[in-house]
Amino acid sequence: MLVLLPPSEGKASSGRGAPLKLESLSLPALTEARETVLGELVELCVGDEDTAREVLGLSEGLRGEVAKNAELRTAGARPAGEIYTGVLYDALDLTTLDPAAQRRAARSLLVFSGLWGAVRVTDRIPSYRCSMGVKLPGLGALGAYWRTPMAAALPEAAGDGLVLDLRSAAYATAWKPKGEVAGRTATVRVLHAPTRKVVSHFNKATKGRMVRSLLTAGAAPSGPAELVEALRDLGYEVEAQAPAKAGQAWALDVLVEEIH
Numbered sequence: 001m002l003v004l005l006p007p008s009e010g011k012a013s014s015g016r017g018a019p020l021k022l023e024s025l026s027l028p029a030l031t032e033a034r035e036t037v038l039g040e041l042v043e044l045c046v047g048d049e050d051t052a053r054e055v056l057g058l059s060e061g062l063r064g065e066v067a068k069n070a071e072l073r074t075a076g077a078r079p080a081g082e083i084y085t086g087v088l089y090d091a092l093d094l095t096t097l098d099p100a101a102q103r104r105a106a107r108s109l110l111v112f113s114g115l116w117g118a119v120r121v122t123d124r125i126p127s128y129r130c131s132m133g134v135k136l137p138g139l140g141a142l143g144a145y146w147r148t149p150m151a152a153a154l155p156e157a158a159g160d161g162l163v164l165d166l167r168s169a170a171y172a173t174a175w176k177p178k179g180e181v182a183g184r185t186a187t188v189r190v191l192h193a194p195t196r197k198v199v200s201h202f203n204k205a206t207k208g209r210m211v212r213s214l215l216t217a218g219a220a221p222s223g224p225a226e227l228v229e230a231l232r233d234l235g236y237e238v239e240a241q242a243p244a245k246a247g248q249a250w251a252l253d254v255l256v257e258e259i260h
Contacts, residue, residue, distance in 0.1 A: 008086030081121030091208025
């Protein structure tokens with residue numbers, strides 16, 4: 001099972017670890033593209049601060065993020081699972097998983113990123129600020145930039161198993177499963193059961209808890225239909241819609257009674 005996650009806008013500090021080594025990151029087919037984006041981002045942020053802040057969409061209160069980006073090559077690096085914070089990652093709470101579940105997380109979780117393309121939660125990265133919606137000078141929109149390198153790297157990462165796609169729309173632009181990979185991909189919405197409305201903030205929390213449940217239980221569904229059964233066994237109310245034709249993903253709705 002490969003689980004595709006969005007990153008978090010807020011991130012923990014880099015800490016005092018050894019600096020980034022691009023060649024050590026997972027999905028080595030993305031190394032050249034990562035170097036290009038990193039170079040463009042650092043160049044932007046060592047220049048005019050106001051221009052960088054405008055390009056990155058940062059408020060005055062986040063001015064310090066520009067200086068942080070300028071030092072990405074020398075900043076300390078930590079496992080991505082420790083860098084990403086926020087609602088989904090708080091609910092997932094990787095550090096409190098038992099050792100077996102942590103090993104499953106290391107194998108199955110892939111976090112999409114405007115800067116790195118995608119990383120495993122064990123990949124060591126510095127804290128940064130660069131969303132997939134950013135348009136870097138010389139590269140344009142990062143969602144579009146990443147499509148070609150992702151198309152080469154992600155099918156291999158997906159292997160022949162289930163792909164559970166929990167990304168937000170902005171990060172889904174970087175790679176769309178196609179062909180037979182799409183047929184074993186499941187996308188998820190979280191709906192408030194009484195109203196059938198999509199929940200926003202609590203969408204992330206529910207997805208984090210759901211992934212944690214699968215990891216803790218050691219569930220290994222081989223495809224979307226098996227995923228639906230696994231989630232139901234874990235106490236989730238799930239409605240599933242199989243694809244109408246080949247090359248489309250399954251659509252799963254997870255229904256929640258209380259928004260929390």
